[in-house]
Amino acid sequence: MIKPAYSPLSTVREYGSLSREELVARIQERKKELNAVILGHNYQVVDIQDVSDFVGDSLALSQEAAHTDADIIVFCGVHFMAETAKILSPEKTVLMPDPGAGCPMADFVTGEGLRALKAKHPDAAVVTYVNSSAEVKAESDICCTSANAVQVVETIPEDQPIIFVPDRNLAQWVIDQTGRDNIIPWEGYCHVHDDMVLDELEFAKEDHPNALVVIHPEARQELLDRADVVTSTSGMVRMAEDHDELIIGTERGLIDKLQKEHPEKTFVPLSKAAICGNMKANTLAKLAWSLDHLRFEVTMPEDIRVRAETALQKMLAVSGGWQDPTPEQERLEMAGVRSKSCGCA
Numbered sequence: 001m002i003k004p005a006y007s008p009l010s011t012v013r014e015y016g017s018l019s020r021e022e023l024v025a026r027i028q029e030r031k032k033e034l035n036a037v038i039l040g041h042n043y044q045v046v047d048i049q050d051v052s053d054f055v056g057d058s059l060a061l062s063q064e065a066a067h068t069d070a071d072i073i074v075f076c077g078v079h080f081m082a083e084t085a086k087i088l089s090p091e092k093t094v095l096m097p098d099p100g101a102g103c104p105m106a107d108f109v110t111g112e113g114l115r116a117l118k119a120k121h122p123d124a125a126v127v128t129y130v131n132s133s134a135e136v137k138a139e140s141d142i143c144c145t146s147a148n149a150v151q152v153v154e155t156i157p158e159d160q161p162i163i164f165v166p167d168r169n170l171a172q173w174v175i176d177q178t179g180r181d182n183i184i185p186w187e188g189y190c191h192v193h194d195d196m197v198l199d200e201l202e203f204a205k206e207d208h209p210n211a212l213v214v215i216h217p218e219a220r221q222e223l224l225d226r227a228d229v230v231t232s233t234s235g236m237v238r239m240a241e242d243h244d245e246l247i248i249g250t251e252r253g254l255i256d257k258l259q260k261e262h263p264e265k266t267f268v269p270l271s272k273a274a275i276c277g278n279m280k281a282n283t284l285a286k287l288a289w290s291l292d293h294l295r296f297e298v299t300m301p302e303d304i305r306v307r308a309e310t311a312l313q314k315m316l317a318v319s320g321g322w323q324d325p326t327p328e329q330e331r332l333e334m335a336g337v338r339s340k341s342c343g344c345a
């Protein structure tokens, strides 16, 4: 084990008593010692985003990390995201600062539950949103993101039923877009998006009548029906480049990030309550502790990893797979904004 230049402290509480500057210095130093890369999801607090090597959505971050020569990936997000990083980088050690940071939507479906539904619909293809566990991905024919869900579903023969897990709202969005009547949605949802309500949208529109309304497809249909644009978080990042005033229906972390990148523009949260507590579980103190103590490692059985990777790679084959960033994407990356990728997910 590589010994840190700074003396490691024993508990997260002790790290929490350090100043922000000292924590950042420790994190940067230790990251270099370990040849580690820090991934910060769009919904992380700004402090975490600021020390991350890459900021973006889970799949793009995992792809970025897989293309580095880092030995260690520290994923500041939730558990399924760290699993995705491990699926794509089996030779790297993947850590997450808070093992309790799970995703309630991903937890709606288990491998066992999905196997039971597959047994009832043996002819169905299983399309699984990337916001799911490795075990669930391993039970799937193909994965999707919120950005490519329609494209993925359109690759499946029209007369073949589809089990779509775990997000019922994204499933409904896909049904609306494709006109298919043979999609069997899992009854899961993201409480952050599902809890956004029409009243909140109406209030935001009263205050900002000229703003374009962009909403994530994890929201309920009655909201999507009133959106000017339904798009993934990557789509929102692109729209923030082109528009001066947006009402944005997704988690607050993305809006805070966009506002920081474009202080001259107006980005209004559709719901001020749209905050994912699990995403906010990561702190600088936990990140510093994680790097010093090489905890908590995310692992999975190799057969599950391989099957999950197959489902992910099938999706990447449909959506074009990994592509080197364009100069414009590199510019956004330098600004801490990833223009590529998918959703919370």
Ligand code: SF4
Binding pocket: 078, 102, 103, 104, 105, 106, 131, 190, 191, 192, 193, 251, 276, 278, 279, 344, 345
């Ligand atoms: S925002 Fe929703 S989908 Fe994303 S981690 Fe939180 S609960 Fe899961």
